[in-house]
Amino acid sequence: MWLQMVPVFLLTVRLSAQEALKKTDATLPVAGNQAMHPAAETNSTVFRDIYDWSAMPTVRAKNPEEFRPIGLRYGPQTNDIAFLIFAGRKGVAKIPDEMFLYIPGHPQYNIPKSFRCKQVETTALFSKVAISIQSSGFTREILADIKHGWGYPSNIDIEMTVTTLVGKDRASMLFSMAPENEATGNEDRAKFRSYSMLGAPKLGLRAFGDGTQLSATLALSSGWSTRWFLLPLQGMEKEIAVTVIDSSGAVVETTKMVTTLKTFRQMEGWTGSLKNLKKDQRYTVKAKINLGPWYRDVTAEVVTLLVPQSP
Numbered sequence: 001m002w003l004q005m006v007p008v009f010l011l012t013v014r015l016s017a018q019e020a021l022k023k024t025d026a027t028l029p030v031a032g033n034q035a036m037h038p039a040a041e042t043n044s045t046v047f048r049d050i051y052d053w054s055a056m057p058t059v060r061a062k063n064p065e066e067f068r069p070i071g072l073r074y075g076p077q078t079n080d081i082a083f084l085i086f087a088g089r090k091g092v093a094k095i096p097d098e099m100f101l102y103i104p105g106h107p108q109y110n111i112p113k114s115f116r117c118k119q120v121e122t123t124a125l126f127s128k129v130a131i132s133i134q135s136s137g138f139t140r141e142i143l144a145d146i147k148h149g150w151g152y153p154s155n156i157d158i159e160m161t162v163t164t165l166v167g168k169d170r171a172s173m174l175f176s177m178a179p180e181n182e183a184t185g186n187e188d189r190a191k192f193r194s195y196s197m198l199g200a201p202k203l204g205l206r207a208f209g210d211g212t213q214l215s216a217t218l219a220l221s222s223g224w225s226t227r228w229f230l231l232p233l234q235g236m237e238k239e240i241a242v243t244v245i246d247s248s249g250a251v252v253e254t255t256k257m258v259t260t261l262k263t264f265r266q267m268e269g270w271t272g273s274l275k276n277l278k279k280d281q282r283y284t285v286k287a288k289i290n291l292g293p294w295y296r297d298v299t300a301e302v303v304t305l306l307v308p309q310s311p
Contacts, residue, residue, distance in 0.1 A: 048223040049073060049081070049194035059100050059112050061087035068096065070156070070179055071194030073223075074142075075135025079104040081194055082131065085112065086148055088124075095124045096148050106133065117148075123155075124148045138294075139165040161233065162197070164294045171235030171292030174264070175220075177228045195222040201230055203240070203300035204269070205287045212277055215269030216240050216257055216287055216300070231264045235292040244274060245284045252276050252283070259289075 053069055061067070068086040082103045088096035097119070100112040109131070117124035124147070131142040141163040149155030156179050163172040179195060197220070204217040218230040232238055244253040257272040264270075277283060285302040 049196075050191050051083075051194060053192055056083065056085065057102060057112060059085055059087065059102075061098055061100070061114075063088050063097055065090040066094075069192050071192070072158075073194050073196045073198065074133055074140055076198065077135055080133075080135045082109070082133070083112075084146065086124075095119065095122060097124065099124075099126045099129075099146065099148075101129065101131070103131070103133065106131075122149060137166065141165070163234070166294065169235075169293035171294050172233040173236065173291070174231035174233055174261075175228045176231070176264070177222060177226055179222075179224075179226055193224060195224065195226070195228075197222075197228065201291060201295055201298050203287060203289060203298045205285065205300040205302055206269075207285065207302050212274045214242065214257065214272045214274065214285065214287075216272075217269045218259070218289075218291075218298070229264065229267065231261060232259055232289065232291055237290045240270065240272075240287050240289045242272060242274075243286045243288075244277070245286065247282050257287070 049071060051069075051071060053067075056069065059067065064087060066088060070084050072082045072084065074080055074082065082101060085100040085102060086096035087098045087100065088094055095117075097117055099115045099117065101109050101115065102112040103109040115126050115129060117126050119125070126144075126146040126148070129142075129144040129146065131144070133140050133142070142160050144158060144160035146159075147155075147157040149157075157176070158179070159174065159176045161172055162175050163170065175197065177195065179193070199221055201218050201220045204219060206215050207213065208215060218232070220228040220230055222228055238259050240257040240259065242253075242255045242257060243251055244255075246252050253274055253276040255272055255274065257270045259270050274285075286299065287301070288297055288299045290297050
C-alpha cells in the first residue's frame with residue numbers, strides 16, 4: 001500500500017506545509033524564443049520540482065484507501081503551486097471518486113477542498129474547477145477539466161483555460177497535458193512531481209511529404225518529458241503566419257495555418273500546404289504567431305526545405 005493510514009478518513013501530517021514545499025531537485029533555466037512581457041520574463045525558468053508526499057496537509061477523504069498527488073506550478077515563488085490529490089479505492093482497476101485541491105497560502109484553498117467526480121465508464125471527471133491566483137505582478141484565472149482513468153501509473157488528462165492578467169492586459173490560452181506519471185519515474189511513491197506552467201511557448205514547425213506540406217504545434221515545457229500543448233484563445237492570434245523565402249532572399253509565398261480546437265484535442269499538428277515552390281529548390285519557411293501581451297510573438301523556422309525532383 002502506498003500510504004499508511006491512521007484513524008479512518010485521516011491522513012496524518014508529520015511535517016508542516018512549508019516543509020512540504022521544499023524541493024529536492026534543481027531548477028533548469030531555459031531560453032525563450034521571443035521577447036515576453038517583463039513579468040513573464042521573470043518566470044522564464046522551467047522548474048523540475050519533486051515533493052515529499054508524506055508532508056502534505058491533512059486530507060479527510062470519504063474513501064481513503066489510496067491517494068495519488070500531482071503538482072502544478074503556476075509561478076516562481078516557493079508557494080506558487082497547486083496540488084491535486086486524488087483519493088479512492090485501492091487496486092489497478094480502480095479510479096478515484098474524489099479530488100482535493102490544495103494551494104499553500106491561497107485564501108480559498110489553503111485548506112484542501114474536496115471535489116466529487118462524475119464517473120463516465122472507466123474515467124473520473126472533475127469539471128470546471130475554478131482557481132484565481134496571483135504571483136509576481138500578474139493574476140491567472142484557471143478553469144480546469146481533469147480526467148483520471150483507472151490504473152497506476154494512471155491515465156490523467158488535464159485541460160484548462162488559463163487567463164493571464166497583467167495590469168489592463170488580458171489574454172487566454174487553453175493548456176492540455178497528460179502527465180506520464182504522478183510519481184518520480186521510479187518505485188519511490190513517497191515522492192511526486194510538479195509540472196511547470198512557466199517559461200516560453202515553443203512553436204514547432206516541420207515540412208513533410210514532398211516538402212510542400214507543413215505541420216505546426218504550440219507547446220510549453222513542464223520541466224519533464226511531458227509537454228503542455230497550447231491553443232490560443234482570447235487576446236491572441238488564431239492563425240500562424242507562414243512566409244517562404246527562396247535562396248536569393250525573395251519572398252515567394254505567404255500563407256496561414258488556422259489553430260483549430262478539433263486538431264488540438266486530437267494532439268495533431270495544425271497543417272498547411274505550399275503551392276508556389278519549384279522542384280529541386282531550397283527554401284526557408286518562417287512561421288510566426290502573436291500570443292498577446294504576455295507571450296508576444298512566437299516564431300519558428302525550417303531552415304531549408306527541399307522539394308525533390310520528380311522522377
